Every structure is written in C-alpha cells, then in structure tokens.
Amino acid sequence: xxRLLDILTGRAGKVxxxxxxxxxxxxxxxxxxxxxxxxxxxxxxxxxxxxxSASRDSVxxxxxxxxxxxxxxxxxxxxxxxxxxxxxxxxxDPAAKRIHICLHAGLSIHYPAVTPSYSFRGPTGQRRNxxxxxx
Numbered sequence: 001x002x003r004l005l006d007i008l009t010g011r012a013g014k015v016x017x018x019x020x021x022x023x024x025x026x027x028x029x030x031x032x033x034x035x036x037x038x039x040x041x042x043x044x045x046x047x048x049x050x051x052x053s054a055s056r057d058s059v060x061x062x063x064x065x066x067x068x069x070x071x072x073x074x075x076x077x078x079x080x081x082x083x084x085x086x087x088x089x090x091x092x093d094p095a096a097k098r099i100h101i102c103l104h105a106g107l108s109i110h111y112p113a114v115t116p117s118y119s120f121r122g123p124t125g126q127r128r129n130x131x132x133x134x135x
Contacts, residue, residue, distance in 0.1 A: 026046035027087075028046035030078065039068075041068050043064065043066050044066075048060060059128070061126065063122060064121040076109050077108045077109075085105055086104040089101075089102045092115075
C-alpha cells in the first residue's frame, strides 16, 4: 500500500502530463487500446464530451494519446470487464524504469522505459453521439 501511496502522491516519480480538463476521465473502450509492434507504439483512443455536456444524447469528440519507443508489448491488467474505462493517471517510476497508465475501474497498463515518451495528439476530428459508442 505504501508503494501505491508513493505513486499517487508523486513521491516515487513523475505523474504526467497535466491532463486535468483535457483527458483526465476521458472514456475509452478496451478495444481502443492498441499496440503496434512494428513501430513500438501504444495508442489509446478515448472520448470526452464536447463542451463538457455528458448527457445521454451529447456529442463526444475522439482524442488520441500515443506512447512511443516500447521495446515489447505492454502488460495490461484488466481486473474488471466493463463497456468502457476512464483514463486517470500516467506515472513514470524512475527507480523501476516503468511507465504506469491507470484507468478507473480496474484497468492498468505498464511497460519498461528508461524515460517517458508520449504524445497527446488531442482531438482527432471524429465526433459521435455518446450512444453510438458507449451504449
């Protein structure tokens, strides 16, 4: 428990990036987490409400986050099977040389890395009614 507290408080390494208001709590489906072994890229496509209106018939925009330079497939721990997960925190642990990607409700991803390498591509231009993807 102490290790988790260190991670959550940032004492064990860096929590990045500053996603509050951008990606924090954006929703993604398990199938939208992909790894391209040829380029060593982990991609997470997620959705957030346009104008922060999360009503049942609201319009959502797609966001793309990529983690580059992976030398092997990431480890994905899926403790619960849900229609979607909410992106929470990305943490780099310099002592263990690992990136930890945490999603609410029992999904986490981690992989070895000497330094963090990611890109937040932002909105992709794709928009959908929430019911289309998360019904």
